Amino acid sequence: MEEHKTEIISYAGMRESMGAVFSIVCGKDRVIMDFGSAFDPEQTGYIKKDGNWILDKLNKGILPPIEGLYPGKYLRKSSLRGYRDCDYNSAVFVSHLHLDHMSNIGAVDANVPIYMSENARKLEYALEDMGKGVDTIGRSYSVFENMTPVQVGKIKVIPIMNSPYSYNMYGFLIETPDLKVGYTADLSLSYECPEMVHREMEIFRDKKVNILYCDNCNFNDRSLIRFFGSADPEKIVPSDEIPEGMVSFDEHYRYIESLFKGNKGLVVFNHYEREMLDVQKIMQWTAEEGRTRVFEPEAAYLVYKFFNSNVSVYLNGYHSDEPWFTELMKSRTEVSREDIMKAPYRYYLHNSFKNINELFNLRSEDGLYIHADGDPFSSKEIALMKKTVREAGFRFASYDTDDYYQHGYPNMVKYFVDVIDPDVVIGYHGRNPERLMAKNGYNLVPEKGVPYVFENGKMIKKDR
Numbered sequence: 001m002e003e004h005k006t007e008i009i010s011y012a013g014m015r016e017s018m019g020a021v022f023s024i025v026c027g028k029d030r031v032i033m034d035f036g037s038a039f040d041p042e043q044t045g046y047i048k049k050d051g052n053w054i055l056d057k058l059n060k061g062i063l064p065p066i067e068g069l070y071p072g073k074y075l076r077k078s079s080l081r082g083y084r085d086c087d088y089n090s091a092v093f094v095s096h097l098h099l100d101h102m103s104n105i106g107a108v109d110a111n112v113p114i115y116m117s118e119n120a121r122k123l124e125y126a127l128e129d130m131g132k133g134v135d136t137i138g139r140s141y142s143v144f145e146n147m148t149p150v151q152v153g154k155i156k157v158i159p160i161m162n163s164p165y166s167y168n169m170y171g172f173l174i175e176t177p178d179l180k181v182g183y184t185a186d187l188s189l190s191y192e193c194p195e196m197v198h199r200e201m202e203i204f205r206d207k208k209v210n211i212l213y214c215d216n217c218n219f220n221d222r223s224l225i226r227f228f229g230s231a232d233p234e235k236i237v238p239s240d241e242i243p244e245g246m247v248s249f250d251e252h253y254r255y256i257e258s259l260f261k262g263n264k265g266l267v268v269f270n271h272y273e274r275e276m277l278d279v280q281k282i283m284q285w286t287a288e289e290g291r292t293r294v295f296e297p298e299a300a301y302l303v304y305k306f307f308n309s310n311v312s313v314y315l316n317g318y319h320s321d322e323p324w325f326t327e328l329m330k331s332r333t334e335v336s337r338e339d340i341m342k343a344p345y346r347y348y349l350h351n352s353f354k355n356i357n358e359l360f361n362l363r364s365e366d367g368l369y370i371h372a373d374g375d376p377f378s379s380k381e382i383a384l385m386k387k388t389v390r391e392a393g394f395r396f397a398s399y400d401t402d403d404y405y406q407h408g409y410p411n412m413v414k415y416f417v418d419v420i421d422p423d424v425v426i427g428y429h430g431r432n433p434e435r436l437m438a439k440n441g442y443n444l445v446p447e448k449g450v451p452y453v454f455e456n457g458k459m460i461k462k463d464r
């Protein structure tokens, strides 16, 4: 047993608002939890996808330097050993399809299984069909089922579903012969399915996890001062209640519904293409209003693949010789600019930021543009978007509100940790990890790339 003392190594997410990667190693068995980059995925496009792209990403710190994980043929000028030069038995687990949790999965050797939900895989494959997925060596992905353990040698990983919508969201319980680790991935007790997150909390508590990797990205000055009048984490009062003045997920969605519904003119929206819950709601509201929802081709392909349904496409001169486009065209209904201008009140129209100037061709009475959480994300581009929308004669509305956070409120996250009461809590996925305190155990901010072992209730740096 001694020789297989479990080691935990953290690579991303320790003091960053984006990115999540850590590994749990037991002898030669190894699981890697999430595989995203702390870098803004929108800004990694400057890496040329040639025979050196994996090495380039390693050199830029986008990929973590993990032995025996990448295909050796991409590592020729590196001291890092490739998959075939090590005898690790590895697997990678993806919690959900946000890029900061999975942008690097395509770089992993094809012999290492990468597990995700069936819905996440469906979306990622559809994105890759269009060249819009992760950079990849052209590998495939495996699927896990909710609450069905995946055994990787001596390590057992139990996926725990947090949300059944869209690509699905998961946390994980990881068990080795000498250790139990809980990993929340993105955590909120007031998001899509609070009851599922409570169940995850109870599982972690009942299993008495030793170590809890817990999303605390909202433990920043702004939130703590807003809710507790001070950035001092000692002032956080743990509670299972949504803070006063903030709204629940359902209330937030009723607000969004009110933006779409009851308009007299054309409704244009720019949803984030992989957020299928947003699409599902938009589909529901168009049905209720007797309107038709129309998507640009790339978004239409995702809707068609994900919901396995016929979809209305706004081609506007778009053409591609790619197989995905041919497939889409077989099951599409085409809606033209002329169709829309004849009866603008009959449509919800998707418009991506790159095509925003199309609004000038759609000028009509009572037109509304809804910034539905999609691109653009930078403040400079958002300002340009608003300006264009107004110049084209549309009113502007936005999903963004000040009374709703997607990630957990500090009081609720602290409540979650207190109930679980782990030996060690690792504040994760935020810039202030040390502010998430344990009730009886203690807080640790692990050093990047350093192995820790768990001994007598403590995580100790392993001597090399």
Ligand SMILES: [Zn+2]
Pocket (backbone or CB within 6 Å): 098, 100, 101, 185, 186, 429
């Ligand atoms: Zn996240």
